[in-house]
Amino acid sequence: MAALSIYLAALVVGMTAAYFKFLYRRRREGEPPLVPGNFLLGSGAEFAQHAVKFLHKCKKTYGDIFTIRLLNQHVTIVMDPHSYENMTKERRFDFDPIQRQVNHNVFNFELVDARKMLSEAGKKVNGRHLHGGMKNFSDNLRNAFDKVTNLDVNGNVVKTVGEQWGHDGLRTLTSKTIFAALFYTIFGHGESQGEFEPQMFHKSFDVFHKYFNYMWLGLPAKLFPKATKALQVLCQQPSSEDMLMREGVSEYIKFATGFMKDNAQSEQDIIGHNLVFLHVNYNTFRLAFWCLYKLLENKKAHAALAEEIREFVEDKRALTTGQKVEILMEEFDKLPLLDSFIKETLRITSGVFMVRYIAEDTDFTLESGGTYRCRQGDRVATYPPAIHMDPEIYEDPEEFKYDRFVDAKFYKNGQELKHPIIAFGSLCPGKKYSLLQTKWFLMNLINSFEMELLDGESTIPDVNFYGHEILPPVHDVQVRYRLLENSHELDLVSKRSC
């Protein structure tokens, strides 16, 4: 009995000490207001329930900057959208520890000389590399479209054209088309290797992503056996040597693999990095899903976009001699409605948390006024979805307005916003590539397909996934689709051949 009492007393003392060391916080002079939270979770539960509502409520009470606690991490939230640029430029607000946290906690690897690798690799999806990447992507997408219009859901040969409709879940269909195209554009084609194919990877990613936020925050992967099992499937990849031999493997993967090998990184590290790269590209798949869904849900938007694309294709066809309509990347990138439609989709479905580690105590001055001391070891963050849903910036923010961004400017406190949409943060090197891929996907789909939601089908973004770059839907929706007769195949060409 005495032993039990001593044990319990020691436990209480230990837990109290741990609480004061890791969770308790007293606001120091000059620091932003501290939002009170649950003794154990901090504001974790409220944030997880509906981050945007929670942050809007905090802003009303505490103003443009305040500190919350998520489990054991204190995060200073900057709500003033005009201060976004200052935040990204402050050198003591460091992204590298965050990137390391994701690599280590979620994908189980370390990246040696990460900053150099990421900045060099980022060039492989920009500038002159964009054309090559987009050409591969468009070929892979064409193959994927051919598959879904020639095979039914059971794999039987059937051409979905004329009277013949194909049926599928919209998310599944998006996965079979754009996700498959992204997968092959990244990893190229090679001999069949068991699980290493897009649909198997997609299925495993879906499971894995459910636990992403918990693992990112540092909860041990062992707590999530389903995620561990999915990760085992995702790790079944060709060796780095075999990967480099695959036909059409991306410049990004070639460079990254070479760089990691030069740094004597292990095969397991290379596999982990391949997964991170597929994971960032997965956002393009999610964005494409939402674009398609919003198109099918909004008949007016669908008709307006179809008209813009029809006119564009007709103009290009008049200049083309062959069967296919030749299109330059620079041209389809500039279609105003298509561009606005995608931005509006990003506004509504982006869930990203833009976080930096505070390397030293930093006096941070807000554009809206006031200087606040941000504490070393905490995180500082801006939360784009809270800005994207701000009624002072966007009229009727809950409403989807496909032409909202056509020749539009947005203001907060009378000052124009430099970055109204910040779904890609300041560091994403894949922004341009991803937007081009999404535009090409949509343009081809609208040009060549008829597609409808089945009666009564609808879905919404799943706010339980706030923190993910693009939110997934709460569930899939059923659609039917078929090829349009008399549509003209679009051919992506580079300047020289056009």
Ligand code: HEM
């Ligand atoms: C809809 C698509 C995408 C969205 C919404 C998105 C969003 C983001 C965001 C929010 C970040 C963190 C940036 C920051 O905190 O400043 C990021 C980082 C990153 N993204 Fe993307 N991304 C997308 C597609 C892509 C693609 C297609 C690629 C590659 C081709 C890519 C490569 C990366 C990389 C490598 C980083 C880490 C950058 C670094 O550590 O310096 N992303 N992305």
